[in-house]
Amino acid sequence: MAGPDTSGPAFCVETVLCAESISKSFDSNKVLNGVSLTVERGDLISIIGPSGCGKSTFLRCLNFLEIPDEGTVTIADDSIRRSGGPWKASDEALAHRLRAHVGMVFQSFNLFPHRTVLDNVMLAPRVVKKVSPAVAEAEARELLAKVGLEAACLRYPATLSGGQQQRAAIARALAMRPDVMLYDEPTSALDPRVAEEVLEVMRALDREGMTQIVVTHDMSFARAASDRIVFMDGGEIIEIGDPDEMYDNPRDPRTRRFLLGASA
Amino acid sequence: MTSVLSRLRARFLAGFAVVGFAFHGVSAWAENTPAADPPQPEPVTAPVTADVSSTALKWGADGTSNVPYTFHDPSDENRMSGFEYDIMEEIGRRLGRDAQFVQNDWDGLIPGLERNFYLMVICGIEMTPEHIEAVDFSQPYYMTSERIVVRRDQAGLDSYERLGGHTIGTVKDTLAERMMGERHDITVRGYDEESNMFEDLRNKRLDAILIDGPIALYYGEADPAFRIVGPPVGHVSYGIAFPKGGNIELRKQVDAALKAMITDGTLHRILARWNLWTPEMAAWTGDYTQPGIAPTEWERYIAATAPTKGWKARFDRYVSFLPLIGKGAVMTLAVSACAMVLAVALGLILALTRRYGPAWAAALATLYIEVIRGTPLLIQVLFIFYGLPGIGIRLSPFVAGVISLGLNYAAYEAENYRAGLQSVARGQMEAATALNMTHSQALRYVVVPQAFRVVVPVMTNDFISLLKDSSLVSIITLTELSQTYVRLSSTYFDYFGTGMMVGGAYLLLGLPFVRLAKMAERRLAVSERRGG
Numbered sequence: 001m002a003g004p005d006t007s008g009p010a011f012c013v014e015t016v017l018c019a020e021s022i023s024k025s026f027d028s029n030k031v032l033n034g035v036s037l038t039v040e041r042g043d044l045i046s047i048i049g050p051s052g053c054g055k056s057t058f059l060r061c062l063n064f065l066e067i068p069d070e071g072t073v074t075i076a077d078d079s080i081r082r083s084g085g086p087w088k089a090s091d092e093a094l095a096h097r098l099r100a101h102v103g104m105v106f107q108s109f110n111l112f113p114h115r116t117v118l119d120n121v122m123l124a125p126r127v128v129k130k131v132s133p134a135v136a137e138a139e140a141r142e143l144l145a146k147v148g149l150e151a152a153c154l155r156y157p158a159t160l161s162g163g164q165q166q167r168a169a170i171a172r173a174l175a176m177r178p179d180v181m182l183y184d185e186p187t188s189a190l191d192p193r194v195a196e197e198v199l200e201v202m203r204a205l206d207r208e209g210m211t212q213i214v215v216t217h218d219m220s221f222a223r224a225a226s227d228r229i230v231f232m233d234g235g236e237i238i239e240i241g242d243p244d245e246m247y248d249n250p251r252d253p254r255t256r257r258f259l260l261g262a263s264a
Numbered sequence: 265m266t267s268v269l270s271r272l273r274a275r276f277l278a279g280f281a282v283v284g285f286a287f288h289g290v291s292a293w294a295e296n297t298p299a300a301d302p303p304q305p306e307p308v309t310a311p312v313t314a315d316v317s318s319t320a321l322k323w324g325a326d327g328t329s330n331v332p333y334t335f336h337d338p339s340d341e342n343r344m345s346g347f348e349y350d351i352m353e354e355i356g357r358r359l360g361r362d363a364q365f366v367q368n369d370w371d372g373l374i375p376g377l378e379r380n381f382y383l384m385v386i387c388g389i390e391m392t393p394e395h396i397e398a399v400d401f402s403q404p405y406y407m408t409s410e411r412i413v414v415r416r417d418q419a420g421l422d423s424y425e426r427l428g429g430h431t432i433g434t435v436k437d438t439l440a441e442r443m444m445g446e447r448h449d450i451t452v453r454g455y456d457e458e459s460n461m462f463e464d465l466r467n468k469r470l471d472a473i474l475i476d477g478p479i480a481l482y483y484g485e486a487d488p489a490f491r492i493v494g495p496p497v498g499h500v501s502y503g504i505a506f507p508k509g510g511n512i513e514l515r516k517q518v519d520a521a522l523k524a525m526i527t528d529g530t531l532h533r534i535l536a537r538w539n540l541w542t543p544e545m546a547a548w549t550g551d552y553t554q555p556g557i558a559p560t561e562w563e564r565y566i567a568a569t570a571p572t573k574g575w576k577a578r579f580d581r582y583v584s585f586l587p588l589i590g591k592g593a594v595m596t597l598a599v600s601a602c603a604m605v606l607a608v609a610l611g612l613i614l615a616l617t618r619r620y621g622p623a624w625a626a627a628l629a630t631l632y633i634e635v636i637r638g639t640p641l642l643i644q645v646l647f648i649f650y651g652l653p654g655i656g657i658r659l660s661p662f663v664a665g666v667i668s669l670g671l672n673y674a675a676y677e678a679e680n681y682r683a684g685l686q687s688v689a690r691g692q693m694e695a696a697t698a699l700n701m702t703h704s705q706a707l708r709y710v711v712v713p714q715a716f717r718v719v720v721p722v723m724t725n726d727f728i729s730l731l732k733d734s735s736l737v738s739i740i741t742l743t744e745l746s747q748t749y750v751r752l753s754s755t756y757f758d759y760f761g762t763g764m765m766v767g768g769a770y771l772l773l774g775l776p777f778v779r780l781a782k783m784a785e786r787r788l789a790v791s792e793r794r795g796g
Contacts, residue, residue, distance in 0.1 A: 065694055099700040110695035114713050124699035127709055169695075176699060 016041045016211050017180050022061050022071035024054075031057050032068070033235040039180070042209045044202075046222035046243075049232035050258055055215045058232065059182050062213070063102040064095040075101045076179050103173030107185040109165040111157035111172070117144065118153040121172045128176070136175075143171040147201050163194035167201055174205075181205065183214040187221075199225070219262050223247050231255045321361040323352050323504075324382035326370045328751050331565070332482045332538055333388050334365065338568040338755050341588045345561070347478075347538040348386045351405055354530060358521040369739045374399065375650050377507050383514060385505040388476070390439065400510075401503030403519050405531070407544035408477035409496030410440045413484035415465060421472045422494040430471035433461045439498055440474040458483050459754040465490065476500055478540055486566055487757075499544060529555060537561045569756060582761060585752055592748035593769045599665050599744060600734045600773075604727050606670025611677025616707065618678065619685050629678070636675035642736055644668045649740040665737035673730055680722045684715030717785075724781035728774045745769055 017039040024032040047055045060066040072081040078098040121140035125131040147167040187195035223243045231239045250256040325334040337345040356363025366382040428449035434440040436454035444452045455461040484490040525531040535541040539562035617629040649664040696706035735746035749766040753759045
């Protein structure tokens with residue numbers, strides 16, 4: 001597929017996220033080297049690769065938790081182009097608009113420990129979107145029911161299991177009605193049985209048509225649930241493809257080596 | 265009181281002084297008085313202009329540990345009493361103005377005069393040449409001498425000459441100290457507080473005390489354990505202090521009123537009521553009459569401060585202290601609470617600025633914190649109350665106290681909060697950002713509340729320290745708990761009982777906050793405990 005048409009509205013309606021030539025260095029260490037990815041609405045994309053390949057950094061560049069040095073990120077109809085230089089207040093304002101389209105789930109959940117589960121989900125709609133308390137609560141309860149946590153509304157995060165916490169974190173991100181959900185190793189901190197609860201929620205969202213990008217080490221989930229798999233190594237995308245195709249017949253030797261190691 | 269005036273003396277002391285210099289003061293005053301003063305009607309009922317009489321006649325003194333000059337009446341601590349107080353009331357009456365006592369700590373008396381907190385100071389200030397250089401004096405209103413006080417059972421120390429070879433106490437930088445300093449056979453012990461000095465005499469750490477007549481009488485003779493012995497030593501004159509070169513018209517009116525009070529015997533009657541009429545006064549005024557006035561004020565004081573017999577009487581006296589200690593506690597609490605609110609608000613701003621603000625603002629915040637933490641709170645209090653009027657900012661004692669304590673504690677709170685903010689996991693800020701909160705929303709709703717939980721225990725400790733540090737604002741005339749302690753204990757010579765009461769009051773003030781903080785901690789920590 002072609003890169004984004006920066007002239008605006010002509011941008012393909014099916015394409016919800018487009019990253020183009022994203023580069024990022026930490027000090028002199030080049031972590032991302034011209035990474036490009038296009039995601040269509042309703043896609044579930046898994047990004048896999050060895051530790052330190054830059055997959056998490058790439059994900060965090062998509063909502064500007066990390067500021068890319070160079071490259072363009074376009075999500076829905078908002079776009080930010082970086083070509084070096086300092087991150088200015090006007091850039092932060094753009095990033096703020098862009099983040100409105102993106103929800104994010106972290107490996108360590110990052111729920112707000114001083115608030116109940118319900119408050120965690122309600123907070124951002126209340127504060128950022130100025131939604132009335134009654135409406136925010138109704139929506140929050142609905143989302144919590146959807147992730148199977150209606151009974152835990154008034155509990156504090158620390159009293160929940162890891163799986164419950166991660167499901168609450170997903171509900172919290174969904175409350176902002178994002179176009180794209182980003183998951184940064186969402187099940188790495190969970191044991192497999194608990195992880196399954198979380199993966200089931202993600203599969204359900206996929207069936208509803210949510211666009212999701214998942215950085216994961218869970219190869220069976222990646223293969224079974226993804227529409228496409230992205231393999232990254234050394235700060236670059238090596239291969240993008242259909243899951244079964246890639247697993248059965250990886251084109252690049254690095255992909256083959258990684259998949260062999262991962263399944264061993 | 266003498267402690268107070270001793271420090272003033274110290275300030276201007278030229279290092280030499282001789283008995284009789286006070287006379288020089290008198291003549292200096294006489295020279296200053298215009299000889300060709302047109303004959304005026306005696307201002308008995310105040311032929312004063314209306315606009316002047318409409319204002320209160322504010323006068324300053326240190327009413328703490330200042331018997332019998334100006335002090336809190338032991339039988340009713342809310343009332344002021346004292347022979348200087350009576351003299352000022354009489355002068356006010358004669359000038360047709362409402363005499364109004366303004367409390368100030370000794371160290372602040374003359375600066376306060378220069379800052380126009382009051383029009384004059386009457387506080388047993390000796391008319392020495394050094395003092396005359398610093399202030400303008402009225403004519404003298406009292407003359408006395410130094411007297412020797414010994415324990416009642418002690419013999420042989422009944423003259424100035426016979427003090428040789430002994431340890432003698434006096435108040436620092438007094439005429440008595442200067443006199444004895446020239447005698448190498450006397451071991452002189454200088455005190456700040458006369459009550460401490462008399463305690464040492466009682467406990468045989470001193471052999472005798474040489475001190476101004478009124479103090480010898482009220483702290484020595486009034487106590488069954490002591491007595492005044494031997495002939496008077498030296499000569500002392502007290503004058504009312506006016507700002508140098510200021511209030512000249514008022515000073516003339518006060519002089520005229522004093523002169524009239526001497527002529528018609530009013531001053532004699534006031535002093536007689538206080539048992540303070542001296543041979544020096546008789547010689548100076550030429551008034552050798554015996555007006556037959558009973559020393560009622562003296563007797564009242566003796567009765568009110570008589571050592572209590574039995575537990576019942578002692579208990580009743582302590583109960584009578586309670587309203588005063590209560591008032592002091594309310595003031596302590598009010599100053600501390602207001603200061604803490606200021607400290608928390610400003611401290612949070614400073615901490616956020618240091619952690620999240622632009623570099624130049626963070627540097628300013630750091631500078632503020634370093635300066636405040638690097639200078640004594642006492643200096644900050646004095647600077648804000650006495651220094652700021654120099655650039656046109658006049659604050660009431662309460663506001664000055666709150667601001668100086670608040671600004672000081674803000675620096676310490678800021679460092680606590682910074683540590684608290686650092687303790688909040690980095691992921692919290694990221695999660696808030698990912699939810700599209702702005703930086704300030706993330707701080708307000710996510711980071712600061714969590715940091716707050718970490719710093720609550722430290723803040724409680726800080727508030728309890730602040731309660732105690734608030735005692736420092738007593739030097740800018742706020743009567744809070746510690747000031748109440750000084751006043752009560754020096755009036756009744758009871759450092760133990762009143763000390764226990766005031767200490768208890770501080771503890772009681774602090775306790776609710778310890779409990780409150782525990783509750784808050786429990787509530788805030790609920791997320792980590794509930795359900796396990």
